[in-house]
């Protein structure tokens with residue numbers, strides 16, 4: 001059509017007859033000619049004053065061609081850049097061959113001057129203004145959407161909520177979550193593994209912008225609350241914020257909100273009446289939209305096609321060139337209507353990584369409270385539940401602790417509220433009007449849970465609020481037959497509803513308690529913590545809107561006693577049968593968790609009383625949440641201190657923080673301090689040793705424990721800001737081995753005192769110190785370090801075994817005995833090795849008690865004499881078990897010069 005030598009003017013002249021009648025949207029052409037300086041104000045006005053479009057077109061063509069090549073080139077450029085709106089298309093199926101202006105303009109050999117391209121006005125002014133209005137509307141809508149969620153998060157530190165990456169699945173072969181083969185076999189996965197399966201696997205990221213760019217129509221399918229609306233709002237935001245000279249439009253319709261009002265509306269009413277009205281040139285805008293291929297329409301939450309206008313848009317009878325995005329829940333996915341032309345994308349929620357990022361952004365440090373509970377973490381794969389989690393832990397209105405059940409109650413209330421569009425203040429009333437539907441869902445949940453199934457086969461309810469907790473499952477029974485059942489979005493929500501039904505039918509509760517003790521039905525016990533909290537009437541409330549108050553109180557009166565009495569005897573039986581079983585304490589922990597959920601001090605005291613105030617958690621691995629539960633139960637005992645056994649327990653740093661709160665109610669004696677230090681030392685996390693040390697001022701250390709622990713303790717001492725008091729414990733009756741003595745000696749510069757726990761026998765204590773002093777002497781001999789002196793200064797009178805300012809008779813005796821034993825053993829050692837140890841220990845022997853208590857019959861008087869000789873002044877001596885042996889009496893007389901008083 002074009003030859004390269006043809007001029008712009010010639011090109012226009014050759015097609016003049018087609019251009020007259022073939023140009024449209026003359027205002028766009030004129031405006032551009034004016035902006036590019038081809039025509040002046042006056043010329044434009046004159047053209048506009050022409051009576052019809054033919055005359056206007058002729059006049060435009062004349063003006064441009066009269067102005068020469070440059071003006072003609074500019075004109076062609078304008079036509080080219082705005083051709084969608086300024087050039088007529090040849091009629092479709094016209095039969096006769098017509099001149100195609102679109103083809104004609106594409107054949108003109110333009111120079112490559114891309115930098116100019118951006119500057120053309122694409123469509124009529126009113127359309128551009130309308131686009132601006134739509135964009136600002138979209139930004140506002142997107143802000144409002146996130147603002148609504150943000151409002152749920154209390155506190156001053158409200159985080160900014162925005163779109164977090166969702167797992168999107170474009171697998172066309174029908175999604176595996178939808179169709180399942182009938183599986184007769186029960187899943188053998190452990191509960192944590194089963195829970196993890198809820199979290200969708202990470203897929204290659206499909207950013208919302210990509211969905212926005214593609215020419216295809218899109219069907220977004222996903223469970224309630226999974227993020228379909230959030231995704232569409234993200235697309236709206238991207239569209240509204242991007243810089244583009246294109247004249248494009250984007251409309252969003254929340255079908256749940258408008259489906260009632262648009263039933264009989266036409267396109268104009270839908271776009272301008274329901275969504276957003278142009279401020280000027282309505283007809284021009286509507287015309288432009290109708291034939292625009294740059295228009296995106298979102299129908300969010302479509303359930304049916306009762307609206308004719310929506311149906312026509314979806315079936316392309318209206319807005320033929322528009323790109324359509326629809327979202328629906330799997331329940332409403334009508335394959336006949338949405339098939340073919342729609343690219344199906346399944347929205348699967350948050351991946352594990354996004355859950356972590358989301359919780360970290362919304363909760364900061366508090367994220368640990370959720371992360372430490374696997375059930376809560378997996379619940380967060382549904383973004384709506386993640387939002388609730390953030391809201392529960394962030395809220396200032398409802399004080400923490402937030403029990404797990406409270407989070408579920410909040411979730412249930414929140415889902416009911418948003419799905420029914422009820423105002424917060426009317427929600428309690430609304431719940432009571434839905435009693436029947438909620439209880440029927442609860443019954444289906446209970447029956448399925450009993451069968452260990454997630455398929456709610458007997459569900460008859462069609463209520464939208466109730467269905468918002470569910471997703472449909474298509475079960476393939478035969479090649480030609482599938483049946484639809486429902487499943488909860490998360491198994492724990494099913495258990496929650498099952499618990500609710502059980503409280504409505506209290507006569508079944510005892511049976512269920514018994515079932516929990518059987519191998520076959522032990523999974524039923526997950527209902528019990530929920531029941532414990534649901535019995536509590538405090539806010540957030542649920543049960544009291546569903547069943548009469550008195551019924552709930554009647555159940556509450558016997559429930560906890562029955563629970564404790566059912567589980568405790570079973571516990572004792574197990575204990576007798578297998579004392580090695582470390583799973584044994586699971587029941588105690590379980591009961592603690594139940595009581596924590598209940599928040600009932602009376603029930604805690606009842607349990608503690610039954611356990612004689614002994615809580616034995618030995619051998620357990622305690623997550624932070626159970627720690628919180630144990631701390632709650634222990635703190636309820638105001639009158640009596642609890643004896644806590646934490647032997648071989650594993651607790652995280654966070655769990656420890658929870659547990660610390662209850663130590664004031666715990667007996668601080670026996671092995672507990674040492675057990676705690678072991679838990680800390682074993683732990684690989686950064687533990688807060690300073691706070692542990694502050695409990696009683698001592699670092700408690702098992703002398704004959706694992707070598708690694710001992711070494712770790714030494715490292716800890718070295719890192720402490722001040723010197724540490726060390727209290728040594730023994731497990732088995734073995735003296736410290738050489739390497740342990742060595743480690744301890746290495747740590748001496750960081751030790752302010754060394755003592756021994758009061759359960760260690762005198763013999764062991766002596767043996768240990770003898771070994772330690774001997775090791776010190778050896779080391780001193782080898783290295784020349786003055787270590788004996790340092791050691792003896794650490795083992796001062798104040799802290800020496802049994803030493804305190806006011807010794808009892810028993811104490812005095814022990815101390816005297818200890819010193820005499822130590823002296824005699826070290827003397828033997830000196831003789832054996834030729835090393836000199838005793839002179840460095842003068843201060844130790846001199847710090848001896850004011851009154852020496854001696855069992856004369858058992859003692860070598862020669863040793864006594866030597867020790868007395870070391871004393872700076874005469875000492876009082878008290879003889880017990882004295883002897884009738886003359887020789888012994890005679891040598892005792894030699895001690896008299898060093899004795900001030902003898903009894």
Ligand SMILES: Nc1ncnc2c1ncn2[C@@H]1O[C@H](COP(=O)(O)OP(=O)(O)OP(=O)(O)O)[C@@H](O)[C@H]1O
Nearest residue numbers: 149162163164224225226227228229230383384387
């Ligand atoms: N990608 C996301 N990033 C951050 N928050 C999200 C995301 N998706 C959803 N949310 C949060 O979850 C809430 C519920 O999500 P949304 O309304 O998008 O679910 P939906 O799939 O449209 O549910 P329904 O089927 O009930 O309409 C939102 O209000 C938002 O706070």
